[in-house]
Amino acid sequence: MRMNMPAEPGEAGLRPLSARSVVLSLLLGAHPPQLPVKDLVRLVEPFGVGASTLRAALSRMVAAGDLRRTDAVYGLSDRLLARQRRQDDAVHPRTRAWHGDWEMVVITATGRGPAERAELRARLVALRLAELREGVWLRPANLGRPLPDDLHRVARTYTARPDESPQDLVALLWPLDDWAATARSLLSRTGGARRPADRLTAFAAAVRHLLTDPVLPPSLLPPDWPGEALRTAYAAYQRDLAASVGRREHLA
Numbered sequence: 001m002r003m004n005m006p007a008e009p010g011e012a013g014l015r016p017l018s019a020r021s022v023v024l025s026l027l028l029g030a031h032p033p034q035l036p037v038k039d040l041v042r043l044v045e046p047f048g049v050g051a052s053t054l055r056a057a058l059s060r061m062v063a064a065g066d067l068r069r070t071d072a073v074y075g076l077s078d079r080l081l082a083r084q085r086r087q088d089d090a091v092h093p094r095t096r097a098w099h100g101d102w103e104m105v106v107i108t109a110t111g112r113g114p115a116e117r118a119e120l121r122a123r124l125v126a127l128r129l130a131e132l133r134e135g136v137w138l139r140p141a142n143l144g145r146p147l148p149d150d151l152h153r154v155a156r157t158y159t160a161r162p163d164e165s166p167q168d169l170v171a172l173l174w175p176l177d178d179w180a181a182t183a184r185s186l187l188s189r190t191g192g193a194r195r196p197a198d199r200l201t202a203f204a205a206a207v208r209h210l211l212t213d214p215v216l217p218p219s220l221l222p223p224d225w226p227g228e229a230l231r232t233a234y235a236a237y238q239r240d241l242a243a244s245v246g247r248r249e250h251l252a
Contacts, residue, residue, distance in 0.1 A: 017197055019057035022047045024066070025204055027076050028084050029241045034075030043244065046196040086126060090210040091231050091238070094144035098217035102160045103147065107135040109154035120154060128214055130173035138173075140166065142217045170220045182209055183226040190233050203237045206230055 022044050027033045035043070037058065041051050049057075058074055061067040067074045076084060105124065112120070121131075127147065129137040138160065147157055162169055170176070186206045193199040213227045221227075 017047060017201055019044070019049045019053050020061060020066075021204065022049055022200065023054070023057060023061065023074075024080070025200055026241065027067075027074070028080070028087055029238045031242075032075070033081065033084055034073050037072045037074060040074065047200060048197055086211060087207055090207060090213065091235055093213075093215045095142050095215060095217075096144045098140055098142035098219070100161055100166070101141040102138050102162060103129065103141045103143075104158040104160040105129060105137040105147070105151065105155045106158070107137075107155045112154075126211075130214065132173065139214065140170075140217050140220060143215065166220055170216060174214050174216075176214075176222055176225075179209075179212065179214075180222065180224075180226055183230045187226060187230055187233060190237070199237065203234055206234050210234065 023040065026040070026043055027035065037055075040058070041054060044054050058067065058069075062069050062074075065077050066080060068077055069075075107120070124131075124137050128143065129139050131137050141159065151157065186202065186209055189202040190199065190206055193202045210227075210230060213230075215227070218225075
């Protein structure tokens with residue numbers, strides 16, 4: 001199985017900036033994730049987004065359920081607050097010492113439609129589990145989080161200790177060389193980006209890639225694994241964005 005980590009395109013997951021992506025990147029990196037419109041107008045300007053374009057994008061995002069508006073302050077919706085929590089966890093994953101045990105989830109529910117199956121699959125991937133075969137998901141038990149209680153409605157969960165080498169099992173479950181190659185490409189791009197729009201584009205791709213990091217125990221990772229370096233670079237960029245928000249608020 002080599003399909004447990006979404007493959008990035010040749011350009012390392014880089015996507016063109018839109019007003020929506022700029023606003024979401026700013027709010028996803030803000031704690032608390034809300035900003036007055038006057039600050040958003042100032043903050044998006046370096047990214048080539050004008051005030052009229054911003055206001056139109058904000059209206060569409062509220063209508064689509066991406067944002068909530070209170071007076072002249074825009075904040076993330078509940079759905080995107082959950083995305084922010086996943087993004088924060090990607091940058092600062094909670095781990096614990098690994099002693100050889102694995103989490104195993106076996107899907108037992110039947111009669112689900114394609115949409116339900118796709119939703120469950122996405123949820124298991126977000127939990128950093130990998131699919132060994134259809135309906136059987138596992139990973140080393142080194143994450144500092146319990147599996148959600150409601151998962152038991154569709155699956156049985158176990159603690160397992162496979163007989164085979166954990167390194168061989170990891171190689172079967174995750175394409176680590178591919179992930180590392182993309183991470184190194186992104187590190188190069190983020191390090192070389194100078195314009196605000198280029199930096200935002202590169203770091204948005206970086207955090208998307210971090211969401212697919214399996215966060216394995218160090219003993220199961222290849223030498224020179226770039227996951228921590230990419231997390232450190234993105235965390236520094238988050239601090240830069242937060243500082244720019246603080247400066248704008250001070251000048252307002």
